[in-house]
Amino acid sequence: xxxxxxxxxxxxxxxxxxxxxxxxxxxxxxxxxxxxxxxxxxxxxxxxxxxxxxxxxxxxxxxxxxxxxxxxxxxxxxxxxxxxxxxxxxxxxxxxxxxxxxxxxxxxxxxxxxxxxxxxxxxxxxxxxxxxxxxxxxxxxxxxxxxxxxxxxxxxxxxxxxxxxxxxxxxxxxxxxxxxxxxxxxxxxxxxxxxxxxxxxxxxxxxxxxxxxxxx
Ligand SMILES: Nc1nc2c(ncn2[C@@H]2O[C@H](COP(=O)(O)OP(=O)(O)OP(=O)(O)O)[C@@H](O)[C@H]2O)c(=O)[nH]1
Ligand SMILES: [Mg+2]
Numbered sequence: 538x539x540x541x542x543x544x545x546x547x548x549x550x551x552x553x554x555x556x557x558x559x560x561x562x563x564x565x566x567x568x569x570x571x572x573x574x575x576x577x578x579x580x581x582x583x584x585x586x587x588x589x590x591x592x593x594x595x596x597x598x599x600x601x602x603x604x605x606x607x608x609x610x611x612x613x614x615x616x617x618x619x620x621x622x623x624x625x626x627x628x629x630x631x632x633x634x635x636x637x638x639x640x641x642x643x644x645x646x647x648x649x650x651x652x653x654x655x656x657x658x659x660x661x662x663x664x665x666x667x668x669x670x671x672x673x674x675x676x677x678x679x680x681x682x683x684x685x686x687x688x689x690x691x692x693x694x695x696x697x698x699x700x701x702x703x704x705x706x707x708x709x710x711x712x713x714x715x716x717x718x719x720x721x722x723x724x725x726x727x728x729x730x731x732x733x734x735x736x737x738x739x740x741x742x743x744x745x746x747x748x749x750x751x752x753x
Contacts, residue, residue: 538690539569541589542561544656544674545586545655545657545658546589547589547635548589548636548637548639548640548654548658548682549589549590549591549592549626549628549629549630549632549636549639549640550583550589550591550592550634550639550640550641550642550740551591551593551594551608551620551621551625551628551639551640551641551642551677552576552579552583552592552593552594552595552605552641552642552643553582553594553618553621553625553644553679554566554576554593554594554595554599554621554643555594555595555596555609555610555620555624555641555642555643556615556618556620556621557615560734560735561733561735561736561739562736563614565644565645565733565734565739566595566644566717568733568739569652570647570733570739570742570743570746571689571743571746573587573625575647575733576603576644577603577644577676578647579644579646579647579649580603580605581641581647582647582651583642583655585651586651586653586654586655589590589633590605590606590623591605591710592605592606592607592608592628593605593606593608593639594608594609594610594621594624594625594628594724595607595608595609596609596660597609599681606628606632606672607622608624608625608628609689610624610707611624611627611692612692612696616695616701617703618679618694619643619691619694619695619701619703619706621641622641622683622691623688623691623695624693625639625641625683626639626683626685626687626688626691627688630685630688631740632753635713635735636685637664637671637684637685638658638664638668638682638683638684638685638688639682639683639685640657640681640683641680641681641719642679642680643678643679643680643732645732645733645734646677646680646730646732646733647729647733647742647746648720648727648728648729648730648731648742648745648749649670649680649729650717650729650731652679653680654682654715656715656717657670657680657681657682657713657715658682660682660713660715661682661713663746664684664686664714665684665687665710665711666684666710666711666712666713667681667682667683667684667687667688667704667707667710667711667713668682668712668714668715668731669681669682669707669712669713669714669725670705670714670715670717671714671715671716671717672716672717672718672719672729672730673719673728674716676687676704676714677730678703678704678707678742680730685709688700690709690710694706694709697716703718703752717729717730718742719751721752722745722748722749722752723748723751724744724745725748727745727748727749729748731745733746
């Protein structure tokens with residue numbers, strides 16, 4: 538905890554939902570998992586621990602933002618998740634000027650840790666550091682705390698780097714990786730960052746959900 542500069546309660550959270558859902562074939566935010574859409578499930582999971590209002594990074598014609606501030610990408614063309622991160626930074630700079638960081642959470646990962654923001658905030662030691670989540674030794678940079686001060690650098694990088702690989706952007710900054718453990722369930726260890734990309738993933742997510750409900 539010592540040295541941490543960010544308090545999780547003060548960090549605005551932006552849901553990333555600006556992708557194409559091409560593997561799902563339809564907007565996966567509205568795919569049903571249990572008795573809720575992925576979108577509703579993720580909003581509820583954040584609301585459990587998050588005091589600040591939540592914004593939604595999605596296309597301007599999104600059907601129902603559930604009262605969240607709708608934040609479309611500032612650079613058009615679906616240039617990847619970091620375009621959503623940039624929109625999140627710009628939203629935070631305008632609407633939460635006291636916040637050093639903005640958090641991003643993707644719309645397709647329904648089992649993310651409840652202590653996500655608290656642990657990521659603890660990992661940040663200076664206002665220019667990035668924190669990203671990891672599990673099973675794999676990075677999940679869509680789950681990140683992003684310094685608002687890096688917006689200009691991110692914008693330049695998105696526009697000028699033709700490959701736009703997330704790891705290349707991260708290499709330009711000081712990054713804190715926060716490793717989260719597997720969740721033990723009745724059918725085995727669940728990666729808390731399991732994400733739903735395909736119809737088959739949705740079927741698998743239903744199994745994990747049932748296994749988690751068995752445990753509670
Ligand atoms: N703003 C924005 N968000 C994106 C973009 N591409 C992906 N994302 C988001 O980043 C997260 C991870 O992306 P993917 O799992 O690849 O989702 P996707 O791009 O919608 O799906 P596929 O088309 O199947 O790859 C999701 O929350 C997406 O909504 C983009 O171009 N712009
Ligand atoms: Mg995904």
